Every structure is written in structure tokens, then in C-alpha cells.
Amino acid sequence: MSVLENYEPKKVFEYFEKIAAIPHGSRNTKAISDFLVNFAKERGLENYQDDSNNVVIIQEATAGYENAEPIIIQGHMDMVCEKENGVEKDFEKEGLDLYVDGDFLKAKGTTLGGDDGIAVAFALAIMDSPEIAHPRLEVVITVDEEIGMLGADAIDLSMLKGHKMLNLDSDEEGHFLTSCAGGMTVETSIPVQYTDADGLAVTLKVTGLEGGHSGSEINKEHANANIVMGRVLKAITEDVPFGVAALAGGLKDNAIPRECTAEIVIDEADVDELDEIICDLNRTLAAEYSVADKNINIEMTVNAKGERKVLTFASLTKVIFYLRNVPNGVLHMSQIMPGLVETSLNAGIMHLNSEELHITTSVRSSVSTRKADTLDKMTMLAQFLGGDVEVNGDYPAWEYVADSDIRDTISDVYKELFNEEPIFEAIHAGLECGILSGKIKDLDCVSFGPDNFDIHTPKERLSISSTQRTWKLVVEFLKRCK
Known part of the structure; x- marks a missing residue:
């Protein structure tokens, strides 16, 4: 039985449920891409699928709209795959388990993928509704947005005729985005060496953190578990000799x-001292993060004695030095738009292997020189420690355009439908509009969407009533584009 069959708009939720049943995490988009192509073929729609799995579907104008300017509807098909502890879900092979909780659509124990499955569902529902009047529609659904906008960077849009675009990849109803930060993914490698150590194995775990999207929620001062672990290890070095056998944290750079x-690995005689250090740190962190991360906790588990490979003292020192000194979080606030984060970074993934400490960091800035300066700092720190960095997914900022027909139209429609003023603003999180603006001459675009909370976390929830209102807005907007 369908979970969403009784909810309106019926076709939007029908397609969202179909999308949720298909595994579609970043770098795992072939199945969802083929689903979109089959949708187009079954309806005789012009369609394109590239080697990256990006999909473009074109539907000609309905009667009376043949001479209207085409409208591009754009979103991405990949989602961030996160799950709660203890949840058994193979995101590579299994779909999501949807359920409704009051006004909210959720997934059991995992992220929902409303970012950006709702854009895909909207586009399919429009194309599958002959009663909806619209100009020529050019639907652009990209891959791997969540790991550096790789699909937008690779896609060929030469078949498009439109210069006006609705990007449906925002998550606050009534807020319409007109510009965003640029960004890049920075891969840092610090070489390490190991030695043998015989002692008591202890597991330390930083847990209980809120997490969140590194663009839209970086200003909330949520603790970064990887950076906190650097603080933990530094505190231990002051009183207890130890070696590190393994170190890992985070799942997504953004x-x-x-x-x-x-x-x-420690000496058995130092267990009580280590326990005291951890207890002191827990009290300190609880006070510091009483608002931003009230459940922050360092768990300590004592395991068996034995011999393990651990980092040499020199390598351990380098690892701790890096984690204690690498920039993280908000670096600069905008001087042009009060309250907007201008430059930030997030050490999202950390893993210690047999040869190196590897850290994947998402860097964002609306000022290109500040983005370059942040990379320079990270590079110098890595090279000082004998390592290096590699940059992937470097994308430009989406710059504000003063005169916008599409912004004026969506504003008028919103005010008439809901009797309130829309809010137009910039965002620190990255959007594909910047990259696509470089591929489509004179692109006029706006980004918006229904309320979707705690994206990129297992607490993600999409408002059903907000989805209904946003659908009404999109349908009426298309009707006005005659």
C-alpha cells in the first residue's frame, strides 16, 4: 500500500514515493537516471541522458503558450545518505522507508531526500498533468550536486532554448534565493608512520552532536566531531602517554x-587518569555547547590488552597539530548583507589509513579571493606537515542580478496567492545556479522550495502543507508565463 496515496498534490507525492523507493545517493544515480529517461520515453518526450547520468527532458508548450519563452525547471536527483546509529539500511541497494508524522513526511531512521527529490517530483508531476498550462518546459535534473555539483559542471545544455529558470532546491517557503556562495572540495593528505605498541585498547567516541548542512547551518555553531576529537587527543597528551591505532569521523564533506x-592504546595503569580527563572534557563541552549541541558526549570504552600498530610520536603530533590548527566553521561574515555568512569551511570526512590522515573539507565563499585565501591557508598547513591538498568540484558563486523578470513574476504571483510579501535573499550554501549561469547566456533564475527541515540529517522532514502551497505557486507561475 502506498504511504502517500491520500495526500495532495497527488501526483507530486506519487512521484516522490517512487523516487524514494530507488537508491539515489550521490555517485549511485544510474537507476534514478534511467527511471527519469523511461518516464520521458513512455510519454514521447524529447530526452537526453549523458555519461554522468544527468537528464534533460523537454515538453513542448500547451495550447496557447506556443509563443511564450521556455521555462527551465531544475533540480538534482542525488541525496545525502545519513542514518541513525543502529539503523540497518544499505543505501546502495535499498530505498527509503517513508512515513507521515502530522504535517511532516519523514523516512524511518534516515535522511528523507527531500533535498532534492521534491524538485524531481514537481517536474514529473507537471509533465504528467495535461491540465496544467505552461510554455515549453526544459527540465534539467543533475547528478552529484551534494558532492561538489559535479553533474552541473559536466552537463551539456546546448539543446536548451530557455533563459529563465526555476531552481527548486531551496528549503524555506516564502524565501526566494537570488545569489549564493561559490565553493570547492579540498582533499588534504598528511603522511603518517606506525610503530608497534603493547597495552590496553580504548575506544573514544565523540557523539550526540546535531550535525546539519555545512552551508545553511554552519552559522549555528554546531560542533564538528572531527575537530572536537582533535581537542580530545590534545588534552590526553598533556597527562597520559598513548598511541592512536584508528581515527575516523564524518560521512559527507557538506x-x-x-x-x-x-x-x-594506553598503559593499563593510566585508565583512571584517562577517565578523569574525559569526564573533565565532558563537563567543559557540555557548558560550551549547552545550546548548540546539548547532547554532546565523549564515550570511553575499555577493551582488551594486546599489541597494536599505532602512530609514531611524530605522526601523532602532526595529526593533533593539524586538527587543532586547521580553520573550521565560519571565517567571515558578509559586510554587504548583514547576517549572511560570507566564508566558511567544514572538515566533513576524516579517515586514518596505513599511509596518511585524509580529510575532505567543503569550502564556501561568496568572495572568490577569500575562497582562494582559505585554500592557501589549508595548503600551507598541510605542506608544513609534509602533506598536500587536492581541489575538486570548484564552482563559482551565483551573482545577484538587479533586473529579473522571473523574480518580478514569482513575486507578484506569491503576493496574490498568499497575501504576503516574499523574502528575496542570498544564501551561503551552494546552488547549481552559478555553474548553469555560465552555460546559459543571460540566465534569469530564482531558487525556492517548500519547508524542509534538518536536511542532511536523519531528522530531515518535509512539510506536506508547505509542499501543497509551493505546488500551487509553481502551477500559477507557469500559467502566467504566456
Whole structure:
């Protein structure tokens, strides 16, 4: 039985449920891409699928709209795959378990993928509704937006005729985005060496953090589990000799890490001293993060004695030095738009292997020189420690355009439908509008969407009533584009 069959708009939720049943995490988009192509073929729609799995579907104008300017509807098909502890879900092979809680659509124990499955569902529902009047529609659904906008960077849009675009990848109803930060993914590698150590194995785990989207929620000062673990290890070095056998934290570069785990080896006689250090740190962190991360906790588990490979003292020092000194979080606030984060970074994924400490960081800035300056700082720190950095997914900022027909139209429609003023603003999180503006001459675009809370976390929830209102807005907007 369908979970959403009784909810309106019926076709939007029908397609969202179909999308949710298909695994579609970043880098795992072939199945969802083929689903979109089959949708187009079944309806005789012009369609394109590239080697990256990006999809473009074109539907000609309905009667009376043949001479209207085409409208591009754009979103991405990939989602961030996060799950709660203890949840058994193979995101590579399994779909999501949807359920409704009051006004909210959720997924059991995992992220929902409303970011950006709702854009895909809207586009399919429009194309599958002959009663909806519209100009020529050019639907652009990209891949791997969540890991550096790789699909937008690779896609060929030469078949498009439109210069006006609705990007449906925002998550606050009534807020319409007109510009966004640029960004990049920075891969840092710090070489390490190991030695043998015989002692008591202890597991340390930073847990209980809120996490969140590293663009839209970086200003909330949520703790980064990887950076906190650096603080933990530094505190231990002051009183207890130890070696690090394993270190890992975070799952996505653009999600603030909620957990980080370290396996260390100590002398059995130092257990009580280590326990006291951890207890002191827990009290300190609880006070510091009483608002931003009230459940922050360092768990300590004593394991068996034995011999393990651990970092040499020199390598351990380098790892701790890096984690204690690398920039993280908000670096600069905008001087032009009060309250807007201008430059930030998030050490999203950390993993210690046999040869190196590897950290994947998402860097964002609406000022290109500040983005370059942040990279320079990270590069110098890595090179000082004998390592290096590699940059991937470097994308430009989406710059504000003073005169916008599409912004004026969506504003008028919104005010008439809901009798309130829309809010137009910039955002620190990245959007594909910047990259696509470089591919489509004179692109006029706006980004918006229904209320979707706690994206990129297992607490993600999409408002059903907000989805209904946003659908009404999109349908009426298309009707006006005659």
C-alpha cells in the first residue's frame, strides 16, 4: 500500500514515493537516471541522458503558450545518505522507508531526500498533468550536486532554448534565493608512520552532536566531531602517554560531522587518569555547547590488552597539530548583507589509513579571493606537515542580478496567492545556479522550495502543507508565463 496515496498534490507525492523507493545517493544515480529517461520515453518526450547520468527532458508548450519563452525547471536527483546509529539500511541497494508524522513526511531512521527529490517530483508531476498550462518546459535534473555539483559542471545544455529558470532546491517557503556562495572540495593528505605498541585498547567516541548542512547551518555553531576529537587527543597528551591505532569521523564533506571515533592504546595503569580527563572534557563541552549541541558526549570504552600498530610520536603530533590548527566553521561574515555568512569551511570526512590522515573539507565563499585565501591557508598547513591538498568540484558563486523578470513574476504571483510579501535573499550554501549561469547566456533564475527541515540529517522532514502551497505557486507561475 502506498504511504502517500491520500495526500495532495497527488501526483507530486506519487512521484516522490517512487523516487524514494530507488537508491539515489550521490555517485549511485544510474537507476534514478534511467527511471527519469523511461518516464520521458513512455510519454514521447524529447530526452537526453549523458555519461554522468544527468537528464534533460523537454515538453513542448500547451495550447496557447506556443509563443511564450521556455521555462527551465531544475533540480538534482542525488541525496545525502545519513542514518541513525543502529539503523540497518544499505543505501546502495535499498530505498527509503517513508512515513507521515502530522504535517511532516519523514523516512524511518534516515535522511528523507527531500533535498532534492521534491524538485524531481514537481517536474514529473507537471509533465504528467495535461491540465496544467505552461510554455515549453526544459527540465534539467543533475547528478552529484551534494558532492561538489559535479553533474552541473559536466552537463551539456546546448539543446536548451530557455533563459529563465526555476531552481527548486531551496528549503524555506516564502524565501526566494537570488545569489549564493561559490565553493570547492579540498582533499588534504598528511603522511603518517606506525610503530608497534603493547597495552590496553580504548575506544573514544565523540557523539550526540546535531550535525546539519555545512552551508545553511554552519552559522549555528554546531560542533564538528572531527575537530572536537582533535581537542580530545590534545588534552590526553598533556597527562597520559598513548598511541592512536584508528581515527575516523564524518560521512559527507557538506554535512557537519555528528560522530568521530578514535582507537587508542594506553598503559593499563593510566585508565583512571584517562577517565578523569574525559569526564573533565565532558563537563567543559557540555557548558560550551549547552545550546548548540546539548547532547554532546565523549564515550570511553575499555577493551582488551594486546599489541597494536599505532602512530609514531611524530605522526601523532602532526595529526593533533593539524586538527587543532586547521580553520573550521565560519571565517567571515558578509559586510554587504548583514547576517549572511560570507566564508566558511567544514572538515566533513576524516579517515586514518596505513599511509596518511585524509580529510575532505567543503569550502564556501561568496568572495572568490577569500575562497582562494582559505585554500592557501589549508595548503600551507598541510605542506608544513609534509602533506598536500587536492581541489575538486570548484564552482563559482551565483551573482545577484538587479533586473529579473522571473523574480518580478514569482513575486507578484506569491503576493496574490498568499497575501504576503516574499523574502528575496542570498544564501551561503551552494546552488547549481552559478555553474548553469555560465552555460546559459543571460540566465534569469530564482531558487525556492517548500519547508524542509534538518536536511542532511536523519531528522530531515518535509512539510506536506508547505509542499501543497509551493505546488500551487509553481502551477500559477507557469500559467502566467504566456
